[in-house]
Amino acid sequence: MAKSGQLVAVLSLCLLAAVVNAQDNTPPPPPGIGNQICTFYTQGGTLLLDGPKVFEMMLIEFGRSIQTLTPMVTQQWMDEVDDDHDKRLNMAECAKLVQRVSDSIQRPPPQ
Numbered sequence: 001m002a003k004s005g006q007l008v009a010v011l012s013l014c015l016l017a018a019v020v021n022a023q024d025n026t027p028p029p030p031p032g033i034g035n036q037i038c039t040f041y042t043q044g045g046t047l048l049l050d051g052p053k054v055f056e057m058m059l060i061e062f063g064r065s066i067q068t069l070t071p072m073v074t075q076q077w078m079d080e081v082d083d084d085h086d087k088r089l090n091m092a093e094c095a096k097l098v099q100r101v102s103d104s105i106q107r108p109p110p111q
Contacts, residue, residue: 033099034097034100035095037098038095038098042089042090044091045090045091049088049094051087055069057094058074061098062101062102062105078097080097081093081096081097
C-alpha cells in the first residue's frame with residue numbers, strides 16, 4: 001500500500017513538472033499606445049483626468065486625425081470607459097479610451 005502511495009506521489013510530481021514546463025514563457029506584449037500615452041498624462045497613474053484634461057490630451061495626440069473632436073464628443077467617450085462613474089479617468093480607463101480611439105483612426109499604410 002505504501003508503494004502505491006509513493007507511486008502516486010511520484011506521478012503527481014512528474015505531471016506537475018510537465019505542466020510547469022509546458023506553460024508559455026513568452027514575455028508579455030509591449031504596452032499599447034493607450035498605456036504609453038496615459039502613463040505620461042496621469043504621471044504614472046497618480047493623477048485622475050477630468051473632461052478638459054482628456055480633451056486637451058486627445059487634441060494633442062489625435063487632433064489632426066479626428067475632424068469631429070469636440071469637448072462634448074470627448075465627454076461621451078469618457079462616459080463609455082468611466083467604469084467607476086466618477087467623471088474622471090484613472091490610468092486604466094484612460095488607456096482603454098486612447099486605445100479605442102487609436103484603433104478606430106484610419107491611418108495610411110506604412111511606406
